[in-house]
Amino acid sequence: MSIENKTIEKPLSFGLSKIASWQLDFDNSNVELPALQRSFVWKVNQVESLWDSILRGFPIGSLLLSKSEDEKYFLLDGQQRATSITFGFYDPWNIDESEKGKFWSLKNVPTIWIDIAPKEKTATQKFVFRVVTQSHPWGYQRINHNSILSVADRRNALNIFRENPENKKGGYIQISPLNTFPYDADLPIPFSFLVKSILDNDKSWKANLVAMCKEKLPTEYIKTKHNHFNEKSYLDQLQEVIDSADFLNNIFCAVKNLVQVEIPTIVVKKEILKAEDEQTGEDPTLFVRLNSSGTRIAGEELIYSIYKASFPEAKQLVENIGASFIAPSQVISLVSRLALSEINEGSYPYPLSVNDFRKRIQDDKFKSKLHELIGGNAKDIFSKAFNLLVSENEFEIPIVLVKTLVKGSPELFLMLLQWIKQNTKEITADEKRKVLATITALSWFGRDNTKYVREVWNSISKNNFWSKEVLSIPYLNKKDFIMYPMIKPSSLRSYLLQSVVTENVHWDNLYPSANSEIVKIYNSILSNEIEQETEIANSTKGIWDNFINKLFWCKPLVLFAQRKYINDSFGDFNQMENLEDTNTPWDWDHIYPASWVYAKWYINPNTKHWTNAIGNFRALSLEENRSENNSLSPKDRLVNVKEQSFIKENDWEFWSRISGRINEGENEMIKNHLSAIVNRLCNIYEEWYSTLNVGELFSYEKQNS
Template identity: 40%
Template structure:
């Protein structure tokens, strides 16, 4: 018996899943390779290098793929034609299929590669850098590629809604979709595919042609030999045989007697490693074959399936343990728990009925504040997703509280307070989730209670002590504070006890501690300012109207570990004006990465070539000021900055950034109604 597959066979496993002789068992994870790995594998295949064998097991009249999924999917990606998807059914694990191109005459490529493959994805629609194919394109390159893309009238929709058939790699010279070669019999077939499918406005960074017609002239002339040379190689590799080994039934029968899929774990150790939640998810799928479908139905595009399983296992454990806090499970913990029939049954039930999906949907609806009469606008999906990703303990507390209090009538006011508290905890460094669970999970009125006790809760890990914005503004208006930064005083970041500093200590004592030592007050103050200094989540919140308008479709969740945002974090005072330069006041360097100097700006709007426009030039229109959250009190200083600040005259820079930072904080304070949570 011939124990080999050729490349076309392997590609067909996914394009013809019903008739495919090889299937993907439930225990396997999704596709996780990064673009560099995809490109490198195809460079190896084209060079005739061995790529390893596949490991399968018999399953009635088919084979289950036990090892080799990443390579198999990479082979499929190269054969995938985004311009002709007729008959393409459900794919193993990819929701949005990347497209592989080849640069037929590259000016630059990775040092270890013979061929220059270029993978484009939904998050990186113009690919990565040609020389270092594990690095993103520069902002300038992405912006230039987007300008070319926008020339086509069909491409005026949202940044992330376009089809992968309308984009092309930018950092290259002469790119062609690699599937054109794999499906071609000769040179004429490749040219016909290019004529039929490539976008009319295709151009690349190297500017060797101006449009498709110009490109075709080159392909039919000077570049014909390059196409024919690649065709010679692709004809050879079409028949390349990849070996496979079979795990015999005796081995599998022995495995089935075990409580845990040890075989898969052992195989995994030599392939694409699974750890933690990923491995737990794979174990769960091996026990419950329908798990993947159930979990993906719950997904809602806000949370990864592996995280859903993690949350579900902890909710199940907490229910069995009378609402006690359950730490995130290790693989060993999960393997031990899943042996318990009661735990196994309840875990499967919670995932297989509608309750869990409805619980997730309810939580996300509350966090969005959509149609909530207590809040203006809507929380952008990216903020909700970031909250869930970074604060799984808080999110677990939230959904479990909703679960055990499902009969409680939740008014818009209570829902708004839920959202406010959760984002406050997230943005202001609450880290005491275990105590929160132990003392508050059964408290039906928790969301309406003041947060005073939870600021430095039990003397550690509570939410930061929050100052009223007016007090903070008054503090930074003081001349001696401005001078501290101007003169680069070593204590400039701490709390100066003179003047307004005394009011701040009195405020701390009023809301929290009657007798407060000065060094503790200094610690509270420094931590709050340090957090405000760099917390970009606050900026996303205050620019939410702009984000929701410009990026309504952006909800970044892909199977590839390949993420990006369709906007720049734009420095108002250009980073290039101080970065790498000598004799620049430290105050400029320290405050330039403050959120007061950042704004969210779409790639197509960020037209500042070489990032050299002055703040006065960047912010000179009312519409720009509105979308960038520039207020009159900070614009007063931005408008005076027309050139690089080379001496200690940093007053305008310091005032503009400090005032805007406090404006951002004030908007968060007012719109989340923080004052309602602090009892004085």
């Protein structure tokens, strides 16, 4: 008597090209992602390593599918591998423009190249794959392939790209992937060309490969870090390598064998997914349990997955709400809390855990309100919030900075959404300024924004919500001082110039005296709450430490100060791409070179420490960043880019005097260095403070002094 297996179907296996077709031939595919899948999260080096494993014949694990209601398949486990496999077959030179956006969870698809004549490789690689992405069109380092290229290498690569007339215009992230190539390589070719030539053209594969490269690639402009193709052209070297016995015995055979590679696939019956409600514990889905050894899924992502499973038809609505500003998973998290507040008579909605959400989604009242918001005015609420934060034609906040605020301070964004939801009047220019002042001040200087929002939540409906009277509630009436007055720029500058520049007070001892203006301001919010003198001293020190440490490292303030430059140079940059990429299209450049203080003897402690302050940082494009030449003085670095670098006369006066590395004992030069950095730090702070009139909401000083 046989026992029927009610959960597992007969195992299947799929070839690599078939797996690639699930996304490359999206409209005809019978495999799709279920609602409870997540985004593509692998790093570039993981993609390169996977393909090295495949060519070497290493097993890469099995996939897991389930039958769907319409007899198609859902991919439950293996999306990262399946998508990485697809990259190897993806040929952007031969794909219709309308097909480019049909990958499961990527808008900007990377291109895989292979170096067919590498003189160096990592200790673990046999085949040197090179992945190029939108923000790294030159690829990554070859030996340390999880590291980005140096500034010098990136600039050299960009200069080579610019030699191609088609790459002359716009920032480098606008350069077409058809005109880029990996820089840290010897003889790179698109891997899809190699696969297509060898697998589709038995005897004429060499001629076909050379013809494809000649027709599709900008071969006359290809130069790499290790090969400028001066003695022999790119095509001549390509022909020479593919004619060699070494190539035939290694790369050719490995690619030829790809047709024999089958990925084993387990298929579970659809009934197993219907048992989801019976699951309990921290990870309440089959998908999460399967991926527990992989890149772990976050709570918000899982909540979004559960939502999509409950309302599959609303997936597009959610993605439209967030646009490119915010991940769909965060949209659901925020809208869920708005719904929760509404059904609980406007009370503060605590963050929902995965299990909380699973329970709530079973409640008809919550489920109905959530669905109503998603299908109704949530899109308008989010759109108003985004537009307010960007403040186009007014404060012109860079989109990348808005995204950072939303992603890094979701509690503050929730507060803004609730205010917009309740406020039916036209938002005035003055209210916009106050909103920006509040959100940025709390995001950059707040001590506990979750607690802060909880304290003011019930006041959101007040007409004077964006006022000092309301916004100061958390630090006037509570002893934990989760927010505090923002020091007036002139008071800050006066104190830092005296203490740091004149007296050379070291960072660890940098604390205003009891009779200073700064401490007097802090005392004004403490005296009514704390009676003991020692308590007051400890509290003022805690407030100052929090403020000065956050200011010292606050790079978003630099972006605010340089916002015109960021908008003009990088207006098209979208940081919502799902393929994990490492950084922005600008470099964070030290004006006084970091290499002049790191691991160096006889350096004044303040010179070393203040070199890391935001006063010494600027955002700068590759075209303008000359930091690879550390012999350049700050004067030479800044002389032609003062406006872009947010350099004012009161700091330029001192930058222009610095001609080289400053050693201990060079007291006048030490003062020039500290004066330049302290003044620029205060200028950056003042630009934000004055532009948004922060003092109106977060200062107890007289603003006309």
